[in-house]
Amino acid sequence: MDSRGFREAAISSIDEIINYFDNLDKRDVVSTVEPGYLRKLLPAEAPLEGESWTDIQKDIEAKIMPGITHWQHPGFHAFFPCAASYPSILGELYSAALSGACFNWICSPAVTELETVVLDWLAKALGLPECFLSTGPTHGGGVIQGSASEAVLTAMVAARDKYLRETVPAELEGDAREDAIALKRSRMVALATSRTHSSTQKAAIILGVRFMTIPVGADDNYALTAPVLAATLAKCRERGLEPFFLTATLGTTDTCAVDDFAGIASALADHVPPGTPGEVWVHVDAAYAGAALVCPEVQQATRIAEVSKFHSFDMNMHKWLLTNFDASCLFVRDRAWFVQALSVNQAVYSNNASDGGLVTDYREWQIPLGRRFRSLKIWFVLRSFGVEGLRAYIRRTTQLGEEFAGWVRERKDLFEILTGPSFALTVFGVVGKDEEEMNQRTRRLYEAVNATGKMWVTSTVLDGRFAIRMVTSVNKTERAHVESAFQTFVEKAEDIVRP
Amino acid sequence: MDSRGFREAAISSIDEIINYFDNLDKRDVVSTVEPGYLRKLLPAEAPLEGESWTDIQKDIEAKIMPGITHWQHPGFHAFFPCAASYPSILGELYSAALSGACFNWICSPAVTELETVVLDWLAKALGLPECFLSTGPTHGGGVIQGSASEAVLTAMVAARDKYLRETVPAELEGDAREDAIALKRSRMVALATSRTHSSTQKAAIILGVRFMTIPVGADDNYALTAPVLAATLAKCRERGLEPFFLTATLGTTDTCAVDDFAGIASALADHVPPGTPGEVWVHVDAAYAGAALVCPEVQQATRIAEVSKFHSFDMNMHKWLLTNFDASCLFVRDRAWFVQALSVNQAVYSNNASDGGLVTDYREWQIPLGRRFRSLKIWFVLRSFGVEGLRAYIRRTTQLGEEFAGWVRERKDLFEILTGPSFALTVFGVVGKDEEEMNQRTRRLYEAVNATGKMWVTSTVLDGRFAIRMVTSVNKTERAHVESAFQTFVEKAEDIVRP
Structure with a gap:
């Protein structure tokens, strides 16, 4: 050609x-x-x-x-969206043309530098605390990963390294040191709630460290709170386990719950004071709902300033911010934590810029060596829509979720809302005389609406309750589509409840 | 827009x-x-x-x-190429437009199925043994990863899981099992040679397992041989360490050395017979040179059929096969090894196709959950060029490397070849009275040719010798460019040697 x-x-x-x-x-x-x-x-x-x-x-x-x-x-109301926009497609096009394995700064300085700049732009647009900016006081910054799973893995590797560095006595050497590290490793445990995304568990499997699930339930709206976390930390101490990592979530996969950041910080402070050796690394997984932080009202409602006490924060531009997969934006409070854990040198990659220590080599902030020019599409999206354009989109689709939930609430004869609306997600089921009937009816409704081909919803299970997740945040979803989806739910549910 | x-x-x-x-x-x-x-x-x-x-x-x-x-x-003669072609750019364009987080089959059956089919096409084109085909007798198959680093990490996680499953007594339960696993982990060691790509060491760091370097030198042309491996295995046994993973390389980063596959298989058979519990997983890293296997003469020369004794094989379409970054093609002999190690379930991902076990869910073959439609570009490239087209490109650029080395060899007054030509890579330096002078002159030459802006070479260090790596495998590199590069080397070297 x-x-x-x-x-x-x-x-x-x-x-x-x-x-x-x-x-x-x-x-x-x-x-x-x-x-x-x-x-x-x-x-x-x-x-x-x-x-x-x-x-x-x-x-x-x-x-x-x-x-x-x-x-x-x-009609895509499943999972979370993963949508492109025309500007992001153009970014991917240029990125493919400018192909290179840009692991070092010199491999294409623009690839590294645009990434640093647009991730600072994004951190500011999301209202993240200054510590996550590359120009901030704690020498933090952002890096684009392929997915939220890679982000949590990267954070957990850095957290393990930091924990061992801080807690294994520096004077130990040779075999004694190896033994001490082996013992530590066998006691270290990563924590997540029963509603945290499975990527934290997968990262623990990859690292070969223990993983413990903190049970959260409907009483707390499936969010992690201070007392529950404090109880888990106490249980760890009792069993001789050492928690070193916790994922806190802004917008859980099942229900878009938001963990109590202030409560988490306070429970952890009682365990090991922040900034002292052996503190628990907190990674904030805001993969989907983090996008909504472009709106100042969401920054306030989620008390996002509290994350300044935590260590890393991740959100996916490729879910709810009009950027095609993949663009997972991971921010860290101190970039040295990544570099110390992930830097491996080899003579063939030696060059004056890297050796001089003046530049960022993003290969030291991630699992892979090579990398694509992914910041181009983020740059194009932020500039084409502008922050106000992104806010308008988030507000419009959030509003669609509220309207949908409002209509569901009016049909108490058919439906029960289990959670939400939260970030354009409503989780609901069909009413019934007992849990078995409710589950059976809800599953029938779920299958019936999906069988139309005109819409797609996915499901989850909350404390034994089978539930439908209805998401309204795809860009092409307009009010008429949501109305039509609701009508389909009503018609099919009526057939099921009053056959 | x-x-x-x-x-x-x-x-x-x-x-x-x-x-x-x-x-x-x-x-x-x-x-x-x-x-x-x-x-x-x-x-x-x-x-x-x-x-x-x-x-x-x-x-x-x-x-x-x-x-x-x-x-x-x-004039890009550095590292290895990482080039796009027009058909691959079109593949990336369509992939961006069809954005989705295709972790499950149902998330877009075509994304999963095209990947399985084109990786079978590729395995056949490369002459890989049947065990790496999805249709083969051992239930193997291929998966597209982002980079060779992710591929080796994925393989190592599966290898660790397999080793623990095979060697920790099944009857142990509870604390006794935890203790046995912790003890095993502290003894397990991943092996690689001093010329293996650093991604194996990085994977060991991520897993938190020991890593041991097998020294290889000029005597063996920097390749791993049976006696050297046998000596390392003996040393491990002496020290009470348990090797569970080895990376064998087809085309090392520094010099494009090819490890002795038959020798490796034989040394390992003396350690733990293949197929018995506790066997060492062998991962073949053919990231760059694997591309040349599209030529039958390379399949013969490298004795590629021997890799049927090994466990996984990885090559990057995005290096020397005209596909833009990223497309690292990882093949495994038994796909259950990946699934057993990497499968983590969550209610929200439940669906009839996956739950029925009839389909491949590639999220269980990789670190991330979500994935791009990367097989499109591979499909476009294989079809646009045809296997003969790819062979012609590999042969033409390999030939350029041979010609370059021939010219270098004729100027013994200026140059000394350290290794190659091997897969379009020649590693050479400037002559001198001793190592110090040779290194100093070679470094000056390296800086002088790069300062022209017209070409870029990178360097390495071989047993203390600073050396220039000259690669001729970029698609746009024609004979005239290599001639001109050689002229530049000669002119600058003459200034250095006879100022």
């Missing part, structure tokens, strides 16, 4: 993409193919001779599209 | 990208900006109101390009 061929192919791809977005609501949301559908449609081997773009492109609509679940469809 | 605005913006971006590629050789290879250059050019905060695309786009050439090091420049 030469430059002329590429121009033609690219324009035709752009037209196909525009057509896709403009007519998205005519497609079913979820793919209905059978497992293994694609293998039957494709040859068993790569072609020996090259094929024309025309032949390749026509397979996208013919073979790929039937197998696509449309995350940007106005 | 509406659809019309996007069409205009995208076409103008495509034109800028074409212009970039068509005129790449007029730019200096490496950016010459000073650290901190970009912050001075950008506002301190994101704009409140959105900006026009025209304003955003003009900043790419004005502010970003000066900070770009051009990895696709014909």
Whole structure:
């Protein structure tokens, strides 16, 4: 494919993409193919001779599209959104063209420096405390990771390293030191609540450290509070375990609960005072709901200033801020914690800029070595929409969630809200005479609305209650789509409750 | 930005990208900006109101390009290539448009299924043993990771899990089991040679397991051989350490050495017979040179069939196979090893297809949860170029490396080849009366040629010898560019040797 061929192919791809977005609501949301559908449609081997773009492109609509679940469809009310926008697609396009494995500053200074600058922009827009800025007093800063899972893993590795550095006596050497570290490792425990995203548990598995779940329930709206945390810390001390890491969540996956940051800080201060050796690293997982912090009223309501007592904070631009996957933005209060834990040197990467210590080498802030130019799309999105444009989008889709919950509340004959609306998420079920009937009815409703193909909701289980999660934060979702979804819920529920 | 605005913006971006590629050789290879250059050019905060695309786009050439090091420049002879091609850029474009966090099959069946199919295509094209195919007898298969570092980490987590499962007595329960595991962990050691990529050491740091370096030297051309491995295994037994993981390399970072796969297999069989509990997991890191396996003559020369005795194999399409970063292709002999180690369930991800066990959920084959539609670009590249097209490219650029080495060899008055040519990489230095003079002269040459701006080479250190790495495998590099690079080496070296 030469430059002329590429121009033609690219324009035709752009037209196909525009057509896709403009007519998205005519497609079913979820793919209905059978497992293994694609293998039957494709040859068993790569072609020996090259094929024309025309032949390749026509397979996208013919073979790929039937197998696509449309995350940007106005009827996508599942999980959390993961939507692109036109400016973010342009960012990915330029990033692909400027391909490089930009692990060091010199590998493309712009890749490193734009990332530092736009993550400072983002931290300010989110109202994060100054300690998370690269220019802040504690030498913090942000780095783009591929996902919130990589962010929590990176934070946990740094936390373990910091904890061992602070608690294994510096005078120990050789075998005695190895033994002391092995003993410590066997006692260290990472904490998360029963509603924390599973990525914290997965990180603990990867690190090979213990993991303990703190039970949280409906009484506290599924959020972590000071007394519950204090009780867990006491239990750890009793059992000789050493907590070194806690994930606190702003917007849990099931219900968008917000943990009590001030309460967490106070319970931890009673355990090991902050800033003293052996303190518990607190990572704030704001993967989805962190986006809403662009609105000052959300900064206030969540008391986001409290996170200055914590160690790392992560949110995904690729969920609710109009940026295509992947762009998980991880901020740390002291960047030396990452570098001390993750820096591994090799002669072939030696260069004057890095060796001089004047620049950031983001490979020392992450698990992988190489990295894409992901800050371009964040830059394009922040500039194209402007902070006010992002606020308007968050407020509009949050409002849709409140309206939906309002309508649900009016039909007490059919529905019961379990949690929310919180950050455009309402969790609800169908009424019934007992838990078994409620669960059975709710599951039938869930299957019935999804079977329409016009919308997709996902489910969760809260204290034994099967529940439907209804999310209204996809950009293309308008009031009419939510109304229509509600009507579908009502019609199907009426069939179930009064057959 | 509406659809019309996007069409205009995208076409103008495509034109800028074409212009970039068509005129790449007029730019200096490496950016010459000073650290901190970009912050001075950008506002301190994101704009409140959105900006026009025209304003955003003009900043790419004005502010970003000066900070770009051009990895696709014909004079890029550094590290290894990391180049895009037009078809791969189109793949990234569609992938961005179809954004979704495709962790489960149902999240977009096509994302999972195309990945399985094209990785089977790739495995066949590379001549990998059948055990690494998804359709093979051992239930193996491939998964796309972000980088070779993530691949080795994923493999090591699975290896640790497998080793503990096999060696900790199943009858132990509760505290006794915890204690046995803690003891095992403290003895387990991951092995790599002094020339293995640092990502293996980084993975060991992340896992919190011991790491041991096997020294390899010039006598063995920096490759791992049976006797050296056997000696290390004996040392481990003596010290009470338990090796559970070894990285074998096809094309080391410094010199493109190929470890002796048959020798490794034989030394390991003497330690713990393959297939018996406690066997050492062997991960083959073929990040760069694995691409050359598309040529049957390379499959033969490297005896690639031997890797059927090993456990995982990784190569990067994004280095030497015309695919933009990131596309690291990791193959495993038994996919259950990944799933057993990395599967963590959460109610919100429950769905009929996954719960029925009929489909692949790639989140269980990797560290992150969410994932991009990366197989599209691999599909486009394999189809656009065809396997013969890729072979022609690998052979042409390998040949350039041989020619370069031939010219270097003819100037014994100036140069000495330390290793190669191997996979388009020649490692060489300037002659001198002793090591100190050779190193000093080589460093001066290295700095002088890079100062021209017309080419970029990187360096390494081999047994105390500072050496220049000259790579000729970027797609845009033609014979004329290599000739011109050689002339530059000669001119600058003559000034240094005979001032």
